[in-house]
Amino acid sequence: MSSVALQTPREAAAPHRVWDGLRRGALVPVLTLTAIILAVWYLACLPMNRDLPQLARVEGLANRYEAAWSLERPVLPAPHQIITELYASTIGTRLLRETADGLVLNPRNLLTHAWVTISATLAGFVIGVTLGIALAVAIVHVNALRRSLMPWIVASQSIPILAIAPIIIVALGSVGIVGLLPKAVISAYLSFFPVTIGMVKGLTSPDAMLLDLMRTYNASGTQTFVKLRWPAAMPLLFASLKVSISISLVGAIVGELPTGAQAGIGARLLSGSYYGQTVQIWSALVMAAILAALLVALITLAEKLTLKAMGARP
Amino acid sequence: MSAQTAIDIRNLSLTFQTGDGPVYALADANLTIAKGEFVSFIGPSGCGKTTLLRVIADLEQPTSGSISVNGLSPHQARLKRQYGYVFQAPALYPWRTVEANVMLPLEVFGLPKAERRERARKHLDMVRLSGFAKKFPWQLSGGMQQRVSIARALSFEPELLLMDEPFGALDEIVRDQLNEQLVKLWNETRKTVVFVTHSIPEAVFLSSRIVVMSPRPGRIIDVIDCDFGLDRTLDIRESPEFLKVAHRVREGLRAGHSYDE
Structure with a gap:
């Protein structure tokens, strides 16, 4: 009733x-x-x-x-042409190919290229986020670093990535580092920045009263960090991770352009423009957009679960 | 200084250096608080009452004079976690449940988990919030949140409780309830309480001694004894004795203010 x-x-x-x-x-x-x-x-x-x-x-x-x-x-191209091309180059093409070395990913399948780019994106994201958090922790805890490091961090982002990407690829290539890692480095170069900015803000977000409370308990710096600063920074961490993962993807694609990489979304864009295959270019772009949306959705899911466990209002 | 002295303040001064010149927050304060007393600091804003409480808690450093807390310097007393501090706002950590908030100091002190649980249960019981252990702070009213913060300050059973306008942000009805509960709590635990307020009825109702302070420079202008028995209820606020003490406090505050004009 x-x-x-x-x-x-x-x-x-x-x-x-x-x-x-x-x-x-x-x-x-x-x-x-x-x-x-x-x-x-x-x-x-x-x-x-x-x-x-x-x-x-x-x-x-x-x-x-x-x-x-x-x-x-x-x-x-018309939208249906792009969708047809996307279908033909993913579901319509065999993903695995038999070679003398056994089964390998088929380079004619767009998903192969997506995977190449995604793996560089994720590697770069992990490096960038780790670096970004480490810098933020250092800046928050060492007052001198706040003034000395911050201008360099901001300056690093004012250099166009298109200018610095070939330098990184060539420099790392000359010491024998090729393949995924140089692309991941370019990704990390872009993606650490929002994390550093967000986490400096997040780690300093607890107000004076909450910090005083820890002082009255004679809590150590580590305890204050683990029990107060870190959990208080979570909302800002996730906000910056969303920006960070999408520019990681941009970084990986840009990293595939300058050397004419054999595989990846960037390679696909490059070969499409070389042969005037606009439909191929557009389908690679749409694939990049789908990947970015999926990655951001994953972070959003992790954010929802984490903040829910932390008692956020529904 | 006898063994029964909780806090001993001698010729204490504190001057903040600001861009606009020095601010004399405390000038030549002298006060002795015995163990088991409930002492209120009352005065208008800027009279240094919160500053004095923060000096006792070692959150501010005095410029001159001496102070001892349970026979120790405030710094040693803080390192030995001799006091519980209740702030103006509940200052609960929003990502912790009520129970986990009460256990926070116990975690910092490194107590084993079973004992943390037991103490949280006991002290939530004491502030009558047993049923809310698993709730998050936002699910509680302002008055309940402040009771959680009192339970948190009591959880490690300090001798001394320092309270900085803990009910200042609450409405009068809730404040009255909490005042009554606090008298009961003090009666049960016999802790030394130092309580900052700007409400005259609150100070007179709660205290065994009232310290009247005045601003610019912050100083103590009157200390009033006050005893309405341990089983007092809010009704005593209408009694002539109560009004007489309240009147003396008000006179003291007015005298302190005449310096401004």
Whole structure:
């Protein structure tokens, strides 16, 4: 009986429940926005591609659009062309290939390239986050470092990564370090920064009263760090990890560009632009976006679980 | 100084050096507090009452004079964890449950887990929050949060309890309840309590002695004895004796303020 009494009039009106749920949620706004973007994209395909010779002798608007949406090497491919290419180069291609050395990842499959980039991204992310936290801890605990280190950290990010990436690749290559590690170093170079900034803020976030409380207990510096500063920094850590993981991905892709790497999303972008395969470029870009979204979603999940265990309000 | 002395303050002064010149937070304070006393510091803001409490707690360093806490210097007393401190705000760690907050000092001191649990249970019982051990601070009202912080200060059973306007942010109804509970608690535990407040009825109701302070420079202008029996309830606040003491406190505060005009 009490459950009936607790129902609000809105919940009681069953016929509208589904629609109300949709309206309150994010689904309808997201779908609407996606539909608008797709419509504008399809409409833009003709003006963007109109100078191509294939369209020169096509008459009539409907015919011209039909042709513009199925060009082999368009300036701007249509969304369905990208999706078709994505499907063909992932599910439509064998992921594993038999060679003399046994089964290896097939370089014709886009997922192979995604994996190459992801592994460099994750390696760079781990190095960057570790470095970022270590710097933040040092800055928070050693007052002299705050003034001496911070300008260098900020300056490091004002150098365009496109300029410094080839230097890192060549320098590490000359001492025999090739493959995943140089790319991870470029990732780490980008991704440590938001973590350092976020964690300096987070580790200094407990107010004077909470710090005084630890003093009245005669707590050691380590105890104050473990029991107060570190847990207090968690919300800011996760906020910076989300920024950090997405620029780790950017760093790994940029790291694949300068040397004409054999594999990876960056290599795919490079070969696509070399051969004028715009559909391939776009599908690699979409793959990069999907990867970034997945990585950020993973961090968001970890954030939710951690903060929930730490008693955050639901 | 006898063995029954909890706090002995002699010619204590504290001057803060600020960009606008020196601020005389405390000038030549003298006060002896015996073990088991409930002493309130009352005065307007800026009179140095909180500063004096923080000097006792070794959170501020005096410029001159001497002070002893349980026969030790404040620094030694802090290192030996001789006092529990209750702040103006509950200062609970939001990621810890009520129980874990009460166990925080015990963890810092390195007590075994079973004993931490037992002590947390006992002291949450004492502030009547047994049923809330597993809740997080945000699930409790402001008054309940402050009771948790009192349980936390009591959990390691210090001789001395230092309370800095602990009920200042609470509404009057909750404050009255907590005042009554605090008298009972003091009665049960017989701890020495030093209590900072700017509420006259609170000071008169709770204290065995009231120290009236005045600002610029912060100094002690009157010390009033006050004894309404251990089984007092809020009703005594309407009695003539209560009003007489309250009147004397108010007179003292007014006299202190006349320096400003």
